[in-house]
Amino acid sequence: MHLILFLLFAGLCLAGAINLLLQSHPINSALSLIVVMTSLAVLYLLLGAEFLAAAQVIVYAGAVMVLFTFVIMLLNAGREERTLGSRAARTVGFPAVVVILAILATVILHIQGLGAATMQDGITSTEDLSTILFTKLLLPFEVTSVLILIAILGAVALARRGDGDTERLAGK
Amino acid sequence: MNPAPLQLAAHGIPLAWYLLLSAALFSLGVIGFLIKRNVITVFMSIELMLNAVNLTFVTFAHQWHAVKGQIFVFFVMMVAAAEAAVGLAIIIAIFRARATLAVDRIDLMKL
The missing domain is CATH 1.20.120.1200 (NADH-ubiquinone/plastoquinone oxidoreductase chain 6, subunit NuoJ)
Incomplete structure (x- = not known):
């Protein structure tokens, strides 16, 4: 299953x-x-x-x-x-991707002691997660909420139409 | 390296398979970043890479029975949500200024 x-x-x-x-x-x-x-x-x-x-x-x-x-x-x-994209992407990018994938695969296949996942073991309950999140990691959690608030304000400020934009778009 | 399917059913999926899947998804994300010419699709490739790394975190959290890996994924998700909001606002601003989404035409800062 x-x-x-x-x-x-x-x-x-x-x-x-x-x-x-x-x-x-x-x-x-x-x-x-x-x-x-x-x-x-x-x-x-x-x-x-x-x-x-x-x-x-x-x-x-x-x-x-x-x-x-x-x-x-x-x-x-x-x-x-x-388009064909940039020359740098073709000459350096694709070989680099292949090399990275090959290295990752080789390393992963040689890791000793990797376990296996079964249906029964290792289920992390939401309770365990929230206990750590709201006790030991309370400060990072709150900082993240401030980060999201700043991101919302930044998104609004960026996407808001400036004063000069309306006439320029109308002129187009 | 590859146990028979019957053994797998009894012992579970090797975690190396999850890691390999994650590496493959990450590489596909990098390739998408390189070959896609639409700025939104390039951004989606970055999201794909973030997801691939999250899968690695969850796999290792399962391996060591540690919650920390999952906490990390939680924070990555929150930061990625903020990043998506700001990034898409930037894309809207770029489209308003240049009237195009093709990355080849947005080359003002290119040498």
Whole structure:
């Protein structure tokens, strides 16, 4: 059961990520990214992180991706133009990606003592998580809330239309 | 290295598979960052990389039965949400100024 779930959702994850690269319309890429994030939530659940699975669906697949699709539709982003990209990306980027993946795979396959994930063990309850979050890590948690507040204010300030913009857009 | 499926059903999925999946997702994110020409899709590739790293954190949290890894993922998620809000606001501002989303045309700061 565990194996089937893992293979199914790992496959969905990879398929979604590859589809994100292949699609030329941003909205299709955004929908594939939602597939990737939702499959990752299932994988978190298989690893016993139940709170993170819920947060992944609510925060990432929900809030963040709604923001993405909203901006894509607001800006009416069309099909992207296919260009070859920069020369640096082709000559340095792709070999570097292959090398990084090869190194990571080699290191991962040689790690000794890596365990296995089963359905029974290692489930972190939300209670355990919140106990640490609200006692030992209370200050970082509150700082994060201030960070999000600043981010909201910054987003509003950035996206707000300046005074000169209205006439310039009308003139176009 | 690859146990038979029956063994897997009894002993669970090796955590190395999760790590390999995470490495593959991260590499796909880097490739997307390099080949995509739309600034929103480039931004989505960055989100994909963040998610891949989160999977690694959760895997190691499971390996050591530690909650700290999951706490880290929680903070990464919160910062990523803030980052997405600010980043998309910047994209809206860029679109308003340049009327394009193609990264090839947004090259004012390029040498």
